[in-house]
Amino acid sequence: TPEEAVGQIHRALRGTRGAAIAVARLEPDGRTLFCGVGNITAALVTPTTRTMLLSHPGIVGHQMGQPRTYENHLDPHGVLLMHTDGLSERWTHADVAPLLHYPPALIAAGLLRQAGTRRDDAGVVVAKGAW
Structure with a gap:
């Protein structure tokens, strides 16, 4: 499960400065399992x-x-979108909804352009189901 993966990562990162982590699993039936810290x-x-x-x-x-x-x-027409704090929280549904018909990489690029900040690095993951 995602929480088991986060627990394993937690043990592996002991003695380091640590990290923020999110693990998601998309099931073929559309179920999304998510654990974030x-x-x-x-x-x-x-x-x-x-x-x-x-x-x-x-x-x-x-x-x-x-x-x-x-x-x-x-x-089936949606995406899972995850990002670090280098992307501002200012993005809105209206920023992303028009991009949903594009491939995930283009959605991520559009969101980075729209809401990325110059003060921090940013990581964005966009996933679509294949069902």
């Missing part, structure tokens, strides 16, 4: 909705509570 933003975005996924406070490798996997459903 630290300053990671994740959302399920469809043409009409944006559902934010919960990440717990903490630093993987240092102080981290018990990780928990949350289950949601990814609409």
Whole structure:
């Protein structure tokens, strides 16, 4: 499960400065299993909705509570979007919805252009189901 993966990463990162981590698993039936710790933003975005996924406070490798996997459903026309704090929280559903018909790499590039900040590095992951 994603929480087991986060637990393994937590043990592997002991003695380092730690990290913010998010692990997601997309199932063929559209179920989305997600576990996040630290300053990671994740959302399920469809043409009409944006559902934010919960990440717990903490630093993987240092102080981290018990990780928990949350289950949601990814609409066939939606994407899973995860990003670091180098992408501002200012992006809106209206920024992403028009991009949903593009491949994930182009959605990520569009979001970086729209909401990326110059003060920090940024990581963005966009995943679509194949169902």
